[in-house]
Amino acid sequence: MRGDKMIEVNHLSFAYDPAEPVLSDICFQAGRGETIGLIGANGAGKSTFLRMLVGLELSFEGEILIAGERLEKKNLDQVRSRIGYVFQDSDSQLFMTTVEEDVAFAPRNYGFPEEEVRRRVDMALEKVHIEHLRGKSIYKLSGGEKKRAAIATILSMDPEVILMDEPSAALDPKNRRNLIHVINGLEGTRIIASHDLDFIRDTCERTVLLSEGRIIYDGPSQKVLQDRELLEAHNLELPLSLMHVITHTHDGSTHTHMFVHEHAAEHGKDHGTGHGADHGTGHEAMHQADHGTGHETEHGASGIDD
Amino acid sequence: MxxxxxxxxxxxxxxxxxxxxxxxxxxxxxxxxxxxxxxxxxxxxxxxxxxxxxxxxxxxxxxxxxxxxxxxxxxxxxxxxxxxxxxxxxxxxxxxxxxxxxxxxxxxxxxxxxxxxxxxxxxxxxxxxxxxxxxxxSIEKICYALRQAHVPKILVTEILLIYRYITVLLSETRRVVTAYSLRAPKQKGIAFAAWGPLAGQMLLRSMDRAERVYQSMCLRGFRGEFCFGxxxxxxxxxxxxxxxxxxxxxxxxxxxxxxxxxxxxx
Structure with a gap:
């Protein structure tokens, strides 16, 4: 874990209905500056977990500490000022008439002078590269623009922690790549809940796998995202860019190679492009598997032996 | 349209x-x-x-x-x-x-x-x-002026929220009506029998969405009064x-x- 603890969750349990626990005995820590992917099938408890970190659900058992401060009703405002939460549905996040007003909403509420509000708005819009949309009406934005505007609305708070719920949902490949670029350029602790494992792979160094309200895995993303057995056991699938296993024979023996497009992954990290998924490498690999050519090395594949 | x-x-x-x-x-x-x-x-x-x-x-x-x-x-x-x-x-x-x-x-x-x-x-x-x-x-500026005129903040906030939720209600209505009309292509308007369920759906969905909007506001420091700058x-x-x-x-x-x-x- 990088730096000191930013988030600490101790024995957290939560249920809407006592008979069906949503989260059970979760213990979790996140350091300053860490980027953590939260993966899990539908109903695993990812969104609920994020909502709890930001105090939208307070009737839980256990303890949540944000920067060492215990999350309680009485200090909710204080804790929330440190956390930015990006909703899955950007339409719920954007409610003012223009992008600029929406981005200025938080700093104004936190009582910053108008000059500081303007500085923060400029900074937030610049970070997500939507300075040109400043005066645009919210309803005229495209899906990708809305997502970036939604991120800008929380960046203007200058949060120490950024929580994102399915940020890549309903984005086209180009907007998805732009978003990866934006997220990789952000500072602070980031927790991203997503089904999009390629997206997690391109943005997060650490991944937590939730299943039926429990943490099943917590460790390096590269490791869990290549663990087909573990993922499938919890109703997930390998990321598209990793999922194609090529079996071909050399010397009469069978070798199973996993197509790992490391170069693409690095490229995606550095430039926010996520080529691994967007350039359809999975399809290439599938094609190669079908024909048994094993051309993966030409593409910089590592050819990890299973 | x-x-x-x-x-x-x-x-x-x-x-x-x-x-x-x-x-x-x-x-x-x-x-x-x-x-x-x-x-x-x-x-x-x-x-x-x-x-x-x-x-x-x-x-x-x-x-x-x-x-x-x-x-x-x-x-x-x-x-x-x-x-x-x-x-x-x-x-x-x-x-x-x-x-x-x-x-x-x-x-x-x-x-x-x-x-x-x-x-x-x-x-x-x-x-x-x-x-x-x-x-x-703009509605924000009108509400700012109302606050300057010492109109109670609860009233001004109500005006702003109602204004905001008009869009929420309209967009939810559009979704429900579109979903209905796509499955009833030859029908003109909405069948009387479907009015009840559709109105109920719209109400529930609007409330749900309005709650998320409100949560989003609270997460960004909203404490019951809009701050106008x-x-x-x-x-x-x-x-x-x-x-x-x-x-x-x-x-x-x-x-x-x-x-x-x-x-x-x-």
Whole structure:
């Protein structure tokens, strides 16, 4: 874990209905500056977990500490000022008439002078590269623009922690790549809940796998995202860019190679492009598997032996 | 474009209009709000037979339409549902008050007709003045001006939230209606039997979405009152505009300007 603890969750349990626990005995820590992917099938408890970190659900058992401060009703405002939460549905996040007003909403509420509000708005819009949309009406934005505007609305708070719920949902490949670029350029602790494992792979160094309200895995993303057995056991699938296993024979023996497009992954990290998924490498690999050519090395594949 | 889409488009175009970079839009919202209230109060204070005096009050909205470069035709089209209702208010007067009030070239005009016309004119002028305010001032700025006028914060927040949730309700309605019509392609409108479930769905979904919007606001420091920024104290232009129109409206109300002008030609 990088730096000191930013988030600490101790024995957290939560249920809407006592008979069906949503989260059970979760213990979790996140350091300053860490980027953590939260993966899990539908109903695993990812969104609920994020909502709890930001105090939208307070009737839980256990303890949540944000920067060492215990999350309680009485200090909710204080804790929330440190956390930015990006909703899955950007339409719920954007409610003012223009992008600029929406981005200025938080700093104004936190009582910053108008000059500081303007500085923060400029900074937030610049970070997500939507300075040109400043005066645009919210309803005229495209899906990708809305997502970036939604991120800008929380960046203007200058949060120490950024929580994102399915940020890549309903984005086209180009907007998805732009978003990866934006997220990789952000500072602070980031927790991203997503089904999009390629997206997690391109943005997060650490991944937590939730299943039926429990943490099943917590460790390096590269490791869990290549663990087909573990993922499938919890109703997930390998990321598209990793999922194609090529079996071909050399010397009469069978070798199973996993197509790992490391170069693409690095490229995606550095430039926010996520080529691994967007350039359809999975399809290439599938094609190669079908024909048994094993051309993966030409593409910089590592050819990890299973 | 469906009716709902059209309604949303109208709402957003009005918002865009209010945010345009025109001189009149940049005037201090408190000044515009005060003048609008003053105008409405003075307009409705005319007695029911003072039609001539009331005609003088047309000057203010006419001037604003010119200065703001707004289209009267467009305004009347937008207000096409409200204006007939306003006009209906005095419709019964000609039957209730038949006393002769004036003689126009041999035609006797009853008090009822006069009062009906003045009521209609009052209504139309008041609605037009309100329209001019919202077409040149964003809802946030109007609410800011209301807070400056010490209107209780709960009331101002209610106004803003209702305004915000109109869009939420409309967009949820659009989704529900679209989903329905796609599965009932040959049907015109919505079957009576489906009204109940659809209304229930719309209510639940709107509440759900409204809750998320509210949560999003709370997560960004909202504590029950909207904070409005970017509007400083009124400047010299604002004061001049205020003084000029306050004086003008008072003159139009208390000096029989139209009769004096009319007297010049008789």
């Amino acid at each position: 469906s009716k709902i889409d059209h309604a949303m488009h109208q709402l957003h175009s009005l918002e865009s209009m209010a945010k345009e970079e025109r001189w009149i839009n940049r005037l201090h919202p408190s000044v515009k709000l005060f003048l609008t209230i003053l105008y409405v109060v003075l307009t409705v204070s005319f007695s029911k037979y003072q039609l001539a005096g009331l005609l003088g009050m047309v000057i203010y909205p006419a001037a604003l339409f010119i200065v703001a470069e707004l289209s009267l035709k467009d305004a009347l089209w937008r207000l096409r549902i409200v204006l007939p209702l306003v006009c209906i208010v005095g419709a019964a007067n000609p039957f209730l008050d038949r006393t002769a009030a004036m003689n126009l070239g041999g035609i006797v005009v009853s008090g009822g007709v006069l009062s009906m016309l003045s009521l209609m004119l009052k209504g139309v002028l008041a609605v037009l003045a309100s329209y001019l305010l919202i077409a040149t001032t 970017g509007t400083g104290a009124p400047g010299r232009t604002d004061v001049l505009w205020l003084v000029f129109w306050t004086a003008m409206l008072l003159v139009l109300r208390f000096v029989p300007v139209m009769e004096i002008v009319g007297g010049l030609f008789v």
